[in-house]
């Protein structure tokens with residue numbers, strides 16, 4: 172099977188997503204391409220990963236749980252109560268198995284776009300960051316993250332992860348154990364002692 176092209180994937184996303192999510196996906200793809208140009212990554216991979224990252228974003232809770240079971244994903248109690256948390260893992264399965272994307276790097280970036288991971292390669296970080304800073308987004312501190320994104324991918328990724336964490340805490344949200352694990356990894360990388368940034 173030949174790799175699906177941009178037009179085909181755009182059509183898939185248009186069919187699977189609401190207009191708002193589809194437009195967010197287009198902007199994330201375009202932002203990922205720009206970040207790849209700036210930071211020396213593969214533009215095609217970045218654009219496609221950005222375009223398809225939210226493939227499972229608009230499934231209902233029931234559909235997400237059903238798909239998780241279908242793909243044999245392990246569901247922890249928190250995810251069972253908040254199935255939206257599964258959309259990156261399910262999205263990665265959809266991208267690989269239903270959209271025919273065989274590029275493991277793209278699938279990885281889709282899988283890691285919500286929680287991140289303790290290992291994030293350049294493409295993973297570009298897609299995570301593009302999702303946070305695409306022009307349709309608005310949140311506290313975004314100007315600084317966008318500024319950093321032009322200069323240093325690593326600093327921008329860390330600042331974006333930190334901003335997401337703070338926003339979860341600020342709204343009294345649940346911190347997924349994986350988020351905490353990734354954050355502690357980021358904090359210890361920055362300071363060498365796991366202290367606060």
Ligand SMILES: [Fe+2]
Pocket residue numbers: 224225228258259284285
């Ligand atoms: Fe998402």
Ligand SMILES: [Fe+2]
Pocket residue numbers: 195199224225302
């Ligand atoms: Fe997204």
